Amino acid sequence: MTARITQKPAAPKSAASKPEGRGVQSIETGARLLTALVDEGEPMALKDLAQIAGLAPAQAHAYLVSYRKTDLVEQDPETGRYRLGRFALDLGIASMRTTDPMRLASETAVALSERTALHVALVVWGTFGPTVVEVQESGSQLNMNTRPGTVYSLTGTSSGRVFTAFLPEATIKEALAREKRERADSGRVGTYRFMSRKEIDQIRSAGWAMAENPPVPGITAYAAPVFDHAGQMVMTVTIIGHDHYLRDRAEREFIPALLEATRQLSGELGYSAGT
Structure with missing residues (x-):
């Protein structure tokens, strides 16, 4: 899967300007x-x-x-x-x-970024763990160390915490053991911290996660999972922004928008809540 970073495209013509024609x-x-x-x-x-x-x-x-x-x-x-x-x-x-999952995910990231004025990252499970494959920039002056190819900590980042909560326990246990053995200069974003069973259950119940101690001071991120037709988690959609902009409106505005986007994307990939 090719990693890429995208800028906002030119605004498409309104669908309302093109009549759909007569239906049956x-x-x-x-x-x-x-x-x-x-x-x-x-x-x-x-x-x-x-x-x-x-x-x-x-x-x-x-x-x-x-x-x-x-x-x-x-x-x-x-x-x-x-x-x-x-x-x-x-x-x-x-x-x-x-169906092209990455095309659908990219469209979701663009729409969510435009709706919230936040950066949106798509994160998949790669060889070394949670790996950024695309970043949709909001146009704001946001300095962060997230780029396509960035690998996140499983417990020290919002995206990693979602993977920890929703991937099979055996997969996570092996990945955590590998992460704990890494050198401090490995390049992984975020620092390992213990996650209790209660925290994992809370993330599963809420359907989203954030990191208590973000890797970059002043920058906050919230992540939510995307599932496929088999009920398997395939990626996270992660919104990223300045603390002063994001936190005050997170629960009222941004988290609901994130969950709406991930539910819709999961549905487009064939997921049903009863899967």
Whole structure:
């Protein structure tokens, strides 16, 4: 995976300036049934499915008959409940094959940086641990030692703490042992510190982390995990800024924006909370 640092691109033309054209309302209406099946994640009775989709049962049934003919939906012969069919599975697999995770992540970083006026780093699990692969700069005069290729401490940085909380325990134990053996001039950002089970549980519960003693004085960072279709953590999205700008508005504004961005990105990568 190629590491890169990006500057803000020119603002794209507003989507509102380009008319979408006339759609097919019946397709949009029927899609509500498919959305309900995806969101619920289990076979559903006609009346329940119709209620969630906001349709009359007779109207929903007509759509479901057509969906059954195309294998988008199938019906259990014993219970009569509906679930997504083979063609829906084929569509999902095709989508995953053509999805570029880093392109989606880059778009997320750009949008989040523009929304918050903060630097945004994408951090993946590399050979030596949490490794920065992209930094989207906000345009502010922020002096920091985060660049593509930077390796973070597992316990001394916000991104590392998220990996420590969400990666398999065996993976983390091995990486921590390696980090503790490193020389002080290894170049890793952040200093090892003990993390209690309580801290790890708190990060898992909250869905984000910060470092109590940031590697760079005056600079604060918050990180949150991104998951793929298999429920595996694939990266963190990390927002970085000056203390005086970030901390006062963190819980009210910036952390909610970060969590919204990572949830959306995880969803685009196929993750479901029930995975």
